[in-house]
Amino acid sequence: MAKKKKEVPIVGITVSKEDDFSGWYSELINKAELADIRYNVKGFIVYREWATITIRRMYKKYEDLLEKKGHLPLTMPSLIPESNFLLEADHVEGFAPEVFWVTEAGSSGHLSERLALRPTSETALYQMYSLWIRSYNDLPFKRYLSCQVWRYEGKATRPFFRGREFHWIESHNVFATMEEAMEQVKEDMETTYQMLQEECCIPIIFFQRPEWDKFAGAVHTYAADALMGSGKVLQLPSTHLLGQNFAKPFNVKFIDKDGKEKYGYQTCYGPAQSRNYGAMIAFLGDDKGLVLPFDLAPIQIIIIPIIFKGKEQLVLEKAKEIYNIFKEKYTVKVDESDESVGNKFYLWELKGVPIRIEVGPKDIENQQVVVVRRYDGKKFNIKEQDLEKKVDNIVENYTKEIKERSLIDFESQIECVYEKDAAVEAINNGKIVCCGFCSIDMDAYHCAEVVEKEIGGEVRGKRVNEEKNEFATCLICGKPAECTVYIAKSY
Amino acid sequence: MAKKKKEVPIVGITVSKEDDFSGWYSELINKAELADIRYNVKGFIVYREWATITIRRMYKKYEDLLEKKGHLPLTMPSLIPESNFLLEADHVEGFAPEVFWVTEAGSSGHLSERLALRPTSETALYQMYSLWIRSYNDLPFKRYLSCQVWRYEGKATRPFFRGREFHWIESHNVFATMEEAMEQVKEDMETTYQMLQEECCIPIIFFQRPEWDKFAGAVHTYAADALMGSGKVLQLPSTHLLGQNFAKPFNVKFIDKDGKEKYGYQTCYGPAQSRNYGAMIAFLGDDKGLVLPFDLAPIQIIIIPIIFKGKEQLVLEKAKEIYNIFKEKYTVKVDESDESVGNKFYLWELKGVPIRIEVGPKDIENQQVVVVRRYDGKKFNIKEQDLEKKVDNIVENYTKEIKERSLIDFESQIECVYEKDAAVEAINNGKIVCCGFCSIDMDAYHCAEVVEKEIGGEVRGKRVNEEKNEFATCLICGKPAECTVYIAKSY
Numbered sequence: 001m002a003k004k005k006k007e008v009p010i011v012g013i014t015v016s017k018e019d020d021f022s023g024w025y026s027e028l029i030n031k032a033e034l035a036d037i038r039y040n041v042k043g044f045i046v047y048r049e050w051a052t053i054t055i056r057r058m059y060k061k062y063e064d065l066l067e068k069k070g071h072l073p074l075t076m077p078s079l080i081p082e083s084n085f086l087l088e089a090d091h092v093e094g095f096a097p098e099v100f101w102v103t104e105a106g107s108s109g110h111l112s113e114r115l116a117l118r119p120t121s122e123t124a125l126y127q128m129y130s131l132w133i134r135s136y137n138d139l140p141f142k143r144y145l146s147c148q149v150w151r152y153e154g155k156a157t158r159p160f161f162r163g164r165e166f167h168w169i170e171s172h173n174v175f176a177t178m179e180e181a182m183e184q185v186k187e188d189m190e191t192t193y194q195m196l197q198e199e200c201c202i203p204i205i206f207f208q209r210p211e212w213d214k215f216a217g218a219v220h221t222y223a224a225d226a227l228m229g230s231g232k233v234l235q236l237p238s239t240h241l242l243g244q245n246f247a248k249p250f251n252v253k254f255i256d257k258d259g260k261e262k263y264g265y266q267t268c269y270g271p272a273q274s275r276n277y278g279a280m281i282a283f284l285g286d287d288k289g290l291v292l293p294f295d296l297a298p299i300q301i302i303i304i305p306i307i308f309k310g311k312e313q314l315v316l317e318k319a320k321e322i323y324n325i326f327k328e329k330y331t332v333k334v335d336e337s338d339e340s341v342g343n344k345f346y347l348w349e350l351k352g353v354p355i356r357i358e359v360g361p362k363d364i365e366n367q368q369v370v371v372v373r374r375y376d377g378k379k380f381n382i383k384e385q386d387l388e389k390k391v392d393n394i395v396e397n398y399t400k401e402i403k404e405r406s407l408i409d410f411e412s413q414i415e416c417v418y419e420k421d422a423a424v425e426a427i428n429n430g431k432i433v434c435c436g437f438c439s440i441d442m443d444a445y446h447c448a449e450v451v452e453k454e455i456g457g458e459v460r461g462k463r464v465n466e467e468k469n470e471f472a473t474c475l476i477c478g479k480p481a482e483c484t485v486y487i488a489k490s491y
Numbered sequence: 492m493a494k495k496k497k498e499v500p501i502v503g504i505t506v507s508k509e510d511d512f513s514g515w516y517s518e519l520i521n522k523a524e525l526a527d528i529r530y531n532v533k534g535f536i537v538y539r540e541w542a543t544i545t546i547r548r549m550y551k552k553y554e555d556l557l558e559k560k561g562h563l564p565l566t567m568p569s570l571i572p573e574s575n576f577l578l579e580a581d582h583v584e585g586f587a588p589e590v591f592w593v594t595e596a597g598s599s600g601h602l603s604e605r606l607a608l609r610p611t612s613e614t615a616l617y618q619m620y621s622l623w624i625r626s627y628n629d630l631p632f633k634r635y636l637s638c639q640v641w642r643y644e645g646k647a648t649r650p651f652f653r654g655r656e657f658h659w660i661e662s663h664n665v666f667a668t669m670e671e672a673m674e675q676v677k678e679d680m681e682t683t684y685q686m687l688q689e690e691c692c693i694p695i696i697f698f699q700r701p702e703w704d705k706f707a708g709a710v711h712t713y714a715a716d717a718l719m720g721s722g723k724v725l726q727l728p729s730t731h732l733l734g735q736n737f738a739k740p741f742n743v744k745f746i747d748k749d750g751k752e753k754y755g756y757q758t759c760y761g762p763a764q765s766r767n768y769g770a771m772i773a774f775l776g777d778d779k780g781l782v783l784p785f786d787l788a789p790i791q792i793i794i795i796p797i798i799f800k801g802k803e804q805l806v807l808e809k810a811k812e813i814y815n816i817f818k819e820k821y822t823v824k825v826d827e828s829d830e831s832v833g834n835k836f837y838l839w840e841l842k843g844v845p846i847r848i849e850v851g852p853k854d855i856e857n858q859q860v861v862v863v864r865r866y867d868g869k870k871f872n873i874k875e876q877d878l879e880k881k882v883d884n885i886v887e888n889y890t891k892e893i894k895e896r897s898l899i900d901f902e903s904q905i906e907c908v909y910e911k912d913a914a915v916e917a918i919n920n921g922k923i924v925c926c927g928f929c930s931i932d933m934d935a936y937h938c939a940e941v942v943e944k945e946i947g948g949e950v951r952g953k954r955v956n957e958e959k960n961e962f963a964t965c966l967i968c969g970k971p972a973e974c975t976v977y978i979a980k981s982y
Binding site for chain 1: 527529530531532535536537538539540542543544546547563564565566567568569570571572575587588589590591592593594595596597598599605606608615618619622623634639641643645656658
C-alpha cells in the first residue's frame with residue numbers, strides 16, 4: 001500500500017530522567033503512547049495498547065503463579081451494599097473517604113441502599129466465604145480475584161502510579177490457625193520477590209508497616225517498598241494478616257477436627273497493580289525511552305530494512321527471511337512503514353523493543369546483519385549463518401542482564417544514624433535512614449509525626465528479613481528503642 | 492493428611508433437562524458450584540471457581556483470535572460522564588433506562604456531573620478515537636476491550652444468561668469506507684462461527700435484525716441466534732455497522748489520501764459474553780451435569796484410585812504413575828479424597844471432566860485401566876502399555892465428536908409457512924418459522940407486533956447467508972413481501 005511520507009520527524013524524549021524525573025516520565029507516557037490523560041473524568045485515564053499488552057502479560061504471570069500455589073480464581077460483583085461496609089469498624093473508617101457511590105439506576109431513580117464501587121473486596125467476599133466454608137476439610141481456602149477497584153483519591157493522578165480506578169489482583173485466604181495464616185503472608189512475600197525482582201527487575205524491601213500505616217482492619221501489614229534509586233521509595237504490593245478481625249463480623253467459621261465451631265484466620269494480598277507497571281517503566285527506562293524485560297515487551301524483535309533505490313525488493317525479501325526465522329519463537333515485526341530509518345530507530349527504542357535487527361544491501365552482500373540490544377545500545381555484527389543462535393543467546397540473557405545492572409546494592413543506600421540532624425542530612429543526600437525507634441505501635445505515632453515534619457521522610461516500618469542493626473534509643477524521643485526502623489521519602 | 496469421612500453423599504441432578512429445563516439449569520448451577528445467587532445486591536451474582544476458569548479460557552481464545560485479526564487491546568475507564576451519553580440521540584434513548592449512576596463520592600458528597608457505569612463503551616471510547624486518529628495511515632483502526640458492563644435489567648436474573656453486571660469483550664473499529672466497515676462485519680461473523688461453533692460446539696445462525704430490534708445507534712445489527720434444540724433461540728454475540736452515526740457527534744475524522752478531512756465509518760462487535768458460557772453449558776449439558784469441550788474443562792482428566800484395604804499403597808502409586816504420564820500435556824488430578832468411589836464418579840461427571848481413569852488392584856494385576864468418556868459414558872478397557880496413545884486419541888476427537896453430536900440440522904428445524912394459523916402451529920411444535928414479510932424497516936413494526944401477540948414468537952430478522960426461500964406476500968398484512976424472515980420463541 002502506497003503511503004504518504006510523514007513530514008514530522010519523531011523526536012525522542014527531550015528531558016533527562018536524572019535532571020527532571022517527573023517531566024521525563026510524562027514525556028515517556030505521552031510519546032511512547034502508554035496512557036492518555038485526556039479522558040474527561042478526573043482521575044481516570046486510558047491505558048493504551050502498548051501498556052495494556054505488557055500489563056496483561058504481567059497479570060498472566062501472577063495468575064499462573066498464584067494458581068501454582070493453590071489459589072483458585074473467582075469473579076465477584078463490583079458493587080457492595082453500604083450495609084456490608086459498616087460491619088468492620090476500622091475498615092469503614094479507613095475506606096469511607098475514598099468510596100464512589102451508586103445511588104440511582106435507570107428511570108426509576110433512587111436505589112433503596114447506596115452501593116459502593118468496591119475500593120477492595122473484603123466486605124463483598126467474606127459473606128460468601130461464610131456460606132461456602134463448612135469444615136476443616138475446606139481449609140486452607142485460597143482464592144483470588146483479577147479485577148479493578150475504584151478509590152476517590154485526593155492526590156494528583158499520575159498514570160499507572162495513582163488514579164481513581166486501577167486494575168489489580170487480590171488474594172483472600174482462610175486458615176485454621178494464626179500460624180498457617182502467617183505462613184501464607186510469608187508465601188505472599190516470596191511471590192512478590194519472584195514477580196517484582198525476577199520478572200520485572202524492580203528491587204524491593206519488605207517492611208512490617210507501623211500501626212498507624214496498616215491496612216484498615218488488619219492485625220499487621222507487610223508492604224514491599226521499591227527502591228527507586230534516588231533514595232525515594234514507592235509502596236508496591238502488600239500482604240495483610242487479618243487474624244479474626246473480619247472472620248468475626250462476617251461469620252467466617254468452620255467445624256474443626258475436634259467437632260467445635262471456630263472462626264477462621266484470614267489473610268489478604270494485593271500482588272499485582274498497574275502501579276507495578278509504572279514502577280517498572282520508571283525504574284528501568286532511560287533517556288531514549290522504555291526498557292522492558294524481554295518477556296514483557298509487546299514486540300520483542302523489530303526488523304528494520306534499510307532501503308536503497310533499486311534494492312527495495314532484495315532488502316524486503318531478506319527482512320522477511322529473517323522474520324521467518326524468529327516468528328514462531330518471539331513476537332517479531334518488520335517495520336515496512338515509510339518513515340526514515342532514523343525515525344524508526346527512535347520509535348522502537350522509545351517503545352523499548354529489546355532487539356533491533358538492521359538489514360541493508362551492504363549487509364546482504366557481506367552475508368551479515370547488524371543486531372542492536374536496547375538496554376545498553378550494544379551493536380553486534382553477526383554472520384547470517386550464526387544469526388539464530390546469537391539472537392537466541394542475547395534473548396536468553398536479556399532480562400538477567402537488566403536485572404544485574406539495575407538491582408541496587410540495598411545496603412549501600414542505607415545510612416545508620418543516631419541523631420536527628422544526621423537523619424536530616426542523610427535524607428537530603430538521598431539515603432534511606434536506619435535508626436532506633438521507641439516502637440511501631442500507636443504510642444509512637446507522635447514520634448512518627450516529628451519524623452515527617454522535621455526530617456522530611458516517613459517511617460516505613462520494621463524490616464521483615466533479618467535486622468542487623470540495633471539501637472539503644474529512639475531517634476526522636478530518646479526513650480529505649482523497641483525496634484529498628486527505616487525512614488525514607490516516598491513517591 | 493487424615494480426613495474425616497464426609498457423611499452426606501453427593502447427589503447428582505434430580506431434574507431431567509427435557510422435562511424441566513429451568514429446574515435442571517438451576518440445579519446444575521448450584522450443584523456443580525458454578526455460580527452463587529445469594530450475593531446481596533439484586534441482579535448481581537458470584538461466578539465460582541469452576542465457571543471462572545472456563546470463562547477465562549474462552550476469553551483468552553477470543554482475545555488471541557482478535558489479535559490475530561489485527562485488533563489491539565485497550566483499557567478504558569468504567570465511568571462515563573452523562574454529557575458523553577447525550578451526544579448520540581438513539582444511543583441515549585436506548586440505554587438510558589438501563590444505566591447505573593454514580594452521584595456521590597467520598598465524604599465530599601455529590602459529584603458535579605452524574606457518571607454512568609458503562610453499559611457499553613462507545614461514548615467513552617469514540618472521543619478518544621477522535622484524538623488518536625489523524626490520517627488514512629491510521630486506518631483501519633481495530634481495537635478491543637476485555638471488560639465488564641452494567642445494565643439495570645428489569646428481567647429476572649439467570650446466572651450467566653442475564654444479570655446486571657457481565658463480563659464481555661467489545662471490539663470497536665474505524666475504516667475509511669462503508670465497504671471496508673461491512674467487510675469487518677463479515678469478519679466478525681466468521682470469528683463468531685469459529686468461536687461458538689468450533690470451540691464451544693453451539694450451533695448458530697446469523698440474522699440481520701429488524702430495524703426495531705437493532706443496537707441503539709447502529710445502521711444495521713447482525714446477531715447470532717443459538718438454536719437451543721427446543722425451537723427456542725437465544726441471542727448471542729452481535730456485530731453492528733455504525734456507519735457515521737457516532738463518527739459525526741464524536742468527531743471521528745481522518746485526512747484522506749486526497750487531502751480532505753472525512754468522517755470515519757465505524758463498526759462495533761460484542762463477541763464474548765458470560766452468556767456464551769451459559770449457552771454452552773445449557774446446550775451441551777445432560778442429566779448427569781456438565782459436558783464441556785476438552786480445551787475448556789478446568790480439569791481434563793480425573794484419576795480415581797479404587798482403594799481396597801491393604802492395597803492402598805499399590806493403587807495410589809499406580810495412580811501417581813498415570814498422573815505423571817499426562818501431567819505435562821493436560822490438566823490432570825488424582826482424587827485422593829475419602830469420598831466413596833460412587834460419589835467421586837458423580838462429582839466429576841457433574842463437573843463435566845472429559846476423561847475419567849479408574850485404577851484398582853484388579854486392574855493393576857491385569858496391567859490395564861478403565862477409561863470413561865464423559866460425553867457419552869463409553870467405557871474403554873485399555874492395556875497399560877497403550878494408555879497414553881489411546882487417551883491422546885480420545886482427547887483429539889473429544890470436542891469434534893461432541894460437536895457432531897450436538898450440531899442440529901438447522902434446516903430440519905425450520906418450517907416454511909404461508910398462513911398465520913400454520914405459523915402458530917409450527918411455533919407450538921417447537922419449530923422456527925420461515926415466511927414472507929413486508930419488510931424489516933420500521934414500517935413493518937405493526938406486523939411484528941401481530942407476530943408477537945398472535946403467533947407467540949419474535950421476528951429474528953433476515954438470514955445473513957444465502958436465502959433459499961422466497962415468498963410473494965407478507966404473512967401478516969398480505970402486502971408484497973420484501974423479504975424472507977424467521978420467527979422463533981426466544982429465551
